[in-house]
Amino acid sequence: MDSVFSVGMLIAYLPYKDQFAARASALIDRWMEFRMLRLHGERLTDIVLCPPDDDRGPAELPPPPDTRIEVENLSFRYGEGEPWVLSECSFTVEPGESVALVGASGCGKTTLVKIMLGLLRPTTGTIRVGGYDLRKVGPRNVRAIVGAVMQDDQLFAGSLADNISFFDPHYDQGADRGGRAAGRGA
Ligand SMILES: Nc1ncnc2c1ncn2[C@@H]1O[C@H](COP(=O)(O)OP(=O)(O)O)[C@@H](O)[C@H]1O
Numbered sequence: 001m002d003s004v005f006s007v008g009m010l011i012a013y014l015p016y017k018d019q020f021a022a023r024a025s026a027l028i029d030r031w032m033e034f035r036m037l038r039l040h041g042e043r044l045t046d047i048v049l050c051p052p053d054d055d056r057g058p059a060e061l062p063p064p065p066d067t068r069i070e071v072e073n074l075s076f077r078y079g080e081g082e083p084w085v086l087s088e089c090s091f092t093v094e095p096g097e098s099v100a101l102v103g104a105s106g107c108g109k110t111t112l113v114k115i116m117l118g119l120l121r122p123t124t125g126t127i128r129v130g131g132y133d134l135r136k137v138g139p140r141n142v143r144a145i146v147g148a149v150m151q152d153d154q155l156f157a158g159s160l161a162d163n164i165s166f167f168d169p170h171y172d173q174g175a176d177r178g179g180r181a182a183g184r185g186a
């Protein structure tokens, strides 16, 4: 308004101003991405630096004679000083029996199943499948005899049985250990 800026100068100034604003905001975005990189790196180290499973079980295990699952005096907590999630839990699942675990959210159902699948190690107590102590047979063998679809798993197109058996057409024929079936991570 004081006629310091001519119309030409204003026209020239506007694109520069836009360019400056766009680049400044892009710089801030890059900086945020750079900060996130550290977070992703920390998450990755959780996995990369995690000690591998201690798999000292026998290399080849004959299929278990039956599928009775015995849980004995099982106690578990996620760490020293953490509250006990399971305490002195004992039960037996007979072959062919279907069992539903029922309880309020957070009471330990998923934890119990993860222990039974060998994903978590019991703090105390034993689990036997067909007489095999899961602690002694090693995680590789446990995963060969169990199949699981967990609550957070992504299912493939197909039936639930297909997903559990990883599309193995012979999963019922125990003799060839068709039960290779192991859900993602299970
Ligand atoms: N990875 C974990 N670390 C520490 N505590 C956990 C972890 N996972 C679950 N918990 C705790 O263990 C308890 C049982 O959880 P969970 O087995 O998931 O229960 P549910 O499946 O019955 O809902 C909850 O109090 C939960 O906060």
Ligand SMILES: [Mg+2]
Pocket (backbone or CB within 6 Å): 109, 110, 111, 151
């Ligand atoms: Mg759960």
